[in-house]
Amino acid sequence: MNPLASFSSPLAVMLPRLSVLALAATLAACSTTANSPAAAPTAPSATAAQATKAPPKLIVFLVVDGLPMRQVTAYREQLQPDGFRRFLDQGVWFSDARYAHGHTVTAAGHATMLTGAYPQRSGIISNEWNDAQTFAPVYNTGDTAYRYIDHKTDPLAGTSPRSLRAETVGDVLRGLQPASKVIGISGKDRGAILPAGHKGTAYMYMSEDGQFASSTYYMQSHPQWVRDFNAAKPADAFFGKAWAPLLPEAAYAGSVPDGQPWQYNGGNGNKLPAVLGAQMDGPGPRFYGNILPSPFGDELTLAFARAAIAGEQLGADAQTDILSVSLSSHDYVNHAFGPESRLSHDHFLHLDRYLQGFFRDLDAKLGRDNYLVMLTADHGFADSPAWAKTQGRDADLLNPGVVMSQLNTGLVQKFGPGRWAVSFSAAGVLFDHKLIKERGLAPSAVHEEAARLLRGMDGVVAAFTPEQLRGSDSTTPFLDAMRKAWHPEVSAPVQFVIKPNWLFSSRVGGSSHGTPHRYDQHVPILSWGPAWVGRGEVKTPVEVVDIAPTLAQILRVPAPAQSQGKPLPLPLPLPQAAAR
Structure with a gap:
């Protein structure tokens, strides 16, 4: 069983159509390079340069789960020369990129990236929700028709993309070029399955034994390279290994020190150095689960990605392949300790070093001129409320049980006895519509009263009815999101x-x-592949839904049918000699 399948909180885990869109932008003044001025307004467009450039042999799509853009820029001076700085110094980075949907969680973000579709179209509204009629729990990638290969499978485990109501860039590519390979890898099932789409192949980390596995949706048995990787037991190498700070103490002066009372003290503890497997006799499910909320979870995921590149011969022929790698550990670290913590700061620096090694391996295996890398995140992060309070901010917890009790108390006063509000589901409230019908009430009346009650609660800034959500009002704060x-x-x-x-x-x-x-919405969009994306900071506001049509443009395939984005305003690609 993979406990990631049914929990969105890391704390729970640690407790156990063939028309090609044209890129519209030219190299504008808002796009600048660290060492050179912006190109003159008469520079040719990126579209003209793209028209003569063949697609890359491999697109490497990276996701850092739970990475706010503010962390990328805050730690820039401490980064290695060729990790995140490859994007910032040699590639294109969008400093004002964001999600435009309002419930910013892992599954919704991963479903958005390569479909270009908001949850209103993708159907992936959250990590889990409840069926609006039966109130039964639904997991975003749950599908009881399939099981994990060689592993136990819980009823709510993520095993297929059945609930994803949109196609991905990889789906479009494989529909036109079936020989192209699309592979998704992640510490979380949803981080692997949703970017892989309907026609790709997903592999996810199994915290019961430290292996990676796929499901029978994709195949009946693993290929030999997966069996070889798992047989080597690479996760066991982290038993007894210490997560220690990479830099001297003074380098973390701007981050909150370890061991704060609000920092989670289970799992590997809340102080560095932290030894994985401390006080354990040997590797076991608890140890394998504790790998994820440490830098070594990302190291292990990238090791499996290397094995996939070699085992599947990704990027080795004329057909473009897509490798999606979602790195889950930063999300677990931020959930446990907050993005303001030294632990989060240091984890980011470890990840930077892992990426540098991964990029250099790609250079050696594929050649720098043959692949493109794009990196984003599925959501940002709030600072820990307990710490935010010490900084004079209005921060607190809104207890779901208290909200539900107050909501039903108000509805009883208005409509009479009954449990009118049944449960929370994603970012909303479900109601007993059978009771509403029995009392001869219009559902809209109950919805409006519930929204009014919610708006009056301390800790709530907005609430919306179905009529508002179906409407076209674009001025009311938060309504469009x-x-x-x-x-x-x-x-x-x-x-x-x-x-x-x-x-x-x-x-x-x-x-x-x-x-x-x-x-929560402001995330990185970083890209490197000088022959396709150019170089420089782009300050123009963009959205994550813009990634899918951009990659489709580069691949010379149609954008996914449900895509709501537009191609990113990329700078002019550089000649190969100048790009090195």
Whole structure:
């Protein structure tokens, strides 16, 4: 069993159509290079340069789970020359990139990236939700028709992309070029399955034994390279290994020190150095689970990605392949300790070094002129409310149980006895519509009263009814973001938004995400592949839905059918000699 399948919180885990879109932008003044001025307005467009350039042999799509853009820029001077700095110094980076949907969680983000579709179209509204009619739990990639290969499979385990109602760039590519390979890899099932789409192949980490596995949706048995990787037991090499700070103490002066009372103290503890497997007799499920909330979870995932490149011969022929690698550990670290912590800061620096090694291996195996890398995140992160309070901010926890009790108390006063509100589902509230019908009430009346009650609660800044979510009002704050997060066949009827710096949780400690506030929406979009994307910072506001049509443009295939984005305003690609 993979405990990641049914928990969005790391704390729970640690406790156990053939028309090609043209790129519209030219090399504008908003795109600059660290060492040179912007090109003159008369520079040729990126579109003209793209027209004569063959697609890359391999697209490497990287996701750093739970990475706010502010961390990338805050630690820039401490980065290695060829990790994240490859993007910042040699590639293109969008300093104002964001998600535009309101419920910013892992599954919704991973479903958006390569489909270009907001949850209102993809149907992936959250990590888990409840069926609006039966109230039964639904997991975003759950599908009881399939099982993990050679591993136990819980009913809510993520095994297929059945619930994803949109195609990905990889789906389009394989529909036109069946020989192309599309592979998704992640520490989380949703991080592997959703970017891989319907026609790719997904492999996810099994925290029961430290292996990677696929499901019977994709194949009946693993290829030999996967069996060889797992047989070598690479996860066991981290038993007894210490996560120690990479830099002297003074380098972390701007981050919150270890061991704070709000920092989670289970798993590997909340102080560095932390030894994996401490006080354990040997590797076992608890140890394998504790690898993920450490830098070694990402190191292991990238090792499996290297094995996939070699085993599947990715990028070895004329047909473009896509490798999606979602690195899960930063999310677990930020949940447990907060993005303001030294532990998060140091984890980011470890990841930077891992990426540098991974890029250099790609250079050696594929050649620098043959592949493109794009990196983003599935959501940002709020600072820990307990720490934010010490900084004078209005920050607190909004207890779901208290909200539900107050909501039903108000509805009883208005409509009479009954449990009108049944449960929370993603960012909304589900109601007993059978009771509403029995009392002869219009559902809209109950929805409107519930939204009114929610708006009056301390900790809530907005609440919306189905009528508002179906409408076209574009001026009411947060409404458009929640509309993009709301699927009429999947979502709860009433959606609400909590105050900035607050968490919708009863769990004391750590931090989370899931709101339309900037700290949750602002994420990196970084790219490297000089022959295709050019170089420089682009300050023009862009959205994550713009990634899919951009990659489709580079691949010379149509954008996914449900895509709502537009091609990113990339600078002019550089000649090969100048790009080196």
